[in-house]
Amino acid sequence: MQQSFVATRRFFDDRNFPRGFTRSGRFTLAEGNLLEKHGFAMQQLEQGAREPANEEEQRFILVCRGEAEASSAFEKTWVKYKQRLNEKRKFHTVFGKKRIADGADDFSYVETDSD
Numbered sequence: 870m871q872q873s874f875v876a877t878r879r880f881f882d883d884r885n886f887p888r889g890f891t892r893s894g895r896f897t898l899a900e901g902n903l904l905e906k907h908g909f910a911m912q913q914l915e916q917g918a919r920e921p922a923n924e925e926e927q928r929f930i931l932v933c934r935g936e937a938e939a940s941s942a943f944e945k946t947w948v949k950y951k952q953r954l955n956e957k958r959k960f961h962t963v964f965g966k967k968r969i970a971d972g973a974d975d976f977s978y979v980e981t982d983s984d
Contacts, residue, residue, distance in 0.1 A: 873925040874943055880908025885954055895953050900946045911947050 886893045891901030913919035914930055921927040931937040932944045939945045 873923055874907040874910040874914075874929075875922075876907055876910040878909055879905050880912065881905070882908075890950075896946075896949070899942075900949065903942060903946050904950060907943065908947075908950070911943065915947075 881889070886895075889901065890896045890904050891898050896904065910919065911929065914921060914926055915933045921930060925941065925943075928937060928941075929944055929947070932939050932948065939948045
């Protein structure tokens with residue numbers, strides 16, 4: 870039986886994941902390694918630039934088209950990768966959009982008698 874998802878080179882998406890898949894914090898170590906090693910072959914299959922070599926790759930194409938549910942690690946990882954491309958990443962910062970008040974309205978002084 871032929872091996873599935875054999876790639877001629879490693880897969881990197883520097884535009885969306887400039888520090889790599891695993892360092893992005895959005896993929897597990899296993900998913901990141903799988904994408905790096907087999908992502909180029911999966912991308913070619915999805916784009917139609919490569920013919921499927923076996924039934925597993927044929928099923929992968931069906932999953933990419935939305936005609937089947939992802940079940941293998943290859944399929945689940947590729948679906949997750951495609952979902953992460955469409956998500957907007959939230960960016961948190963210490964500084965907000967509103968200007969900081971000058972402090973005059975932040976509190977009031979109360980005089981107390983201390984006996």
